[in-house]
Amino acid sequence: MTEVESGQKRDAPVNSPEKPTNRRGKKKNKWRKQKEYLDEKNRPKKKQRVETGVRGNWEPIVKSNEQFEKYYKALQLFPEEEWDSFMSHMRVDLPATFRVVNSRGDSIALNNIMKEQYFSKLKGVLIEGEPCPLPENLPWYHGGLAWQIDMSRPMLRHSEELFSLHQFLVSEVERGSIARQEAVSMIPPLVLDVKPHHTVLDMCAAPGSKTLQLLEALHAEGPHPSGLVIANDGDNKRCYMLVTQTKRFNSLAFMITNEDATRFPNVKVFNNAGKFVSLKYDRILCDVPCTGDGTLRKNYAIWKKWCQAQAIGIHKLQRRILLRAMDMLAEGGRIVYSTCSLNPIENEATVLSALRDRPQFRLVPSEGFLPELKRRPGLTTWKVMHNSGTWYEKFDDVEDPKHRKSVAPTMFPTDSEKYNLERCMRVYPHDQNTGGFFICVIERKKTESENTESSNQEGVENNAGNVKEEENKSDTAFSDNLHKNTNVLVDKMTWKDYHGFREDPYIFQDPDAECFKTLKEWYKISEDFPFKNIFARSKNPESQKQRNLSIACSRLRDIIQQNENKIKIINCGLRLFSFTKEVFSKCPYRLLQEGAHFTAKYMGAKIFEVSLEDMIKVLGPDTGVPKHTLHPDLFEKVKDLPTGIVVFYLPASGIIPTMYTCVYSTENGVKAYITEDEKNHFRLILGQEPLMTKRELKKLEAMENHRKKKIETAARIALENAQKENQEDKADAEKTDEAEPNDQNEEIEKDLSAEEINSDS
Structure with a gap:
């Protein structure tokens, strides 16, 4: 290396073209090229912006697919004379359906109000002349x-005659009383038979x-079940949709996870014998991803893109999910496998191949489920069509090596007569004006063993006295948490597995924490309150000002503490308190409406029984x-209350349950500290007219503007x-003006010619 005098720069080394300078130089060059491409001269032209209220040149939706019709005609799902009825229903919009949530305690009262005040007003109403x-x-x-209601959701949304009904449904959906x-889609949770x-x-x-239906069944006998529900989804964004949908239920025994269903981690718990084992589930719902051709009545895009290759491609994924569910099911437990597809490759073939691999499982007869539901038995024979249009009756007929890469042996009905596939349920659109669906119930057979004890009420492993035998059985599919089908560890979460937003950890609070002392003094909370189940989500466990304090049931608390580093938890538990400024109240945490029904039972102060008249005023x-x-x-009682949140409750009467309302108390007055939708729900239950919400005012304004634009x-x-x-x-x-002079000229010419003839004669 040449010497360099002080104050001078060293010359940069000259590299050969074969050797790049460094990775940073590569990135710079790449960014420089991208920057040049995005220069104003080379920038691609933007699409012209469509003016507000003006539709573009939309192509009409063609509700037809030649391959779809050819494929399902050849399969002969039902008698040939039903084909026209089937296709005519598939081309008509799906009716709007909704249900009243059945665990709020006021479901019967709300159902009666809906029938008497909203449905009765629809008699004699004309919509577009009909x-x-x-x-x-x-x-x-x-x-x-x-x-x-035999009307599409867009029509229900935009019809002026149905404005009050639509706004009622929207309000109750936001509150969580109607779904x-x-x-x-309501069928699988019903036949799962959750207790x-x-x-x-x-x-x-x-x-x-x-x-949400599973949570309803879990809470059917009260707000504090001994079981729990774990909801999982592999898509991180869809998990937050799940949070929005289920947070209105306010359950302590509910958790949302974000894991790949094909390799769902083993959740570790202590069984009754004090041994650290994998949690086994009594009920598992496998509503797996599918092609969705049973939803053509609402998902119009499927008409254009449907092809048989989609079912062949997704079959292996569905099979892996079902096998993983079978490995996690307890003895005597039940799995419901369902899809919104009509394709036997996704339905009967997946179930049949899983039953072949797991002989300790069987299909449950479907005759006893929902007797008034019209359904067809599962298929026992079918053919497999490659995307090229070639049909195969058995795998040995697949001679083309390219076709063998996609068509698998598990797709064919080999030995189907041994597994009672007719016990599956198929729902077709033309039977009861619904979408298409496939459902089957799979049960794990019970084995005779000594010293067995049920873990259903404790929520841990079945057969605690026979743990070794159970572990040996699970080792065939899971040897040291190694998944048989994916060959990856499922019990340890790494950074590669941690996709999406990184959630804050769960910090379970010390029962002697300073914040709890203030809450005890302010609300006079009894010592029976489960302070050890209170948690916060924060990166700083030592902070005394956690944003929200939530509570989980004891079983959920143990699962979180023992598995937080193995499984990605998105949300769980029930929010009780939220941190507020000291100016707002002397107590740093205010009580939340969603947890008022739970906290009120432990409060000795700041809770007051009110009359019906006072509740209506508030x-x-x-x-x-x-x-x-x-x-x-x-x-x-309330005249000398300091500023802060208190609870007013109205005792139960008849079909109306006890009503808890958070109220903001000041020196001179009180005000309900709840949402507009919650307030309108309580008013309806108490026989009062609902108030006009901001959302309804905006809707009315939009409808008025639309009417003016239309005019x-x-x-x-x-x-x-x-x-x-x-x-x-x-x-x-x-x-006509131009034609008249021409006619006059012609007449003049005729007269002149006549005169000339006479003169000549």
């Missing part, structure tokens, strides 16, 4: 709580309508209620037509 269809009960849904859900002591896993849960407009206008007994557009079109007619009339008049 009578409005009336909502009908789904006969197979228990309790008469599910409804169907919008496709009719056939309050079951440990339930929903492997592909988003967007969460079926998960639920009035947002202007607040002066304290002196309340009942004298209540006024004496203006009609007037403009009429004016343009009138101008065109005037122009056409002028053009016709000019043509």
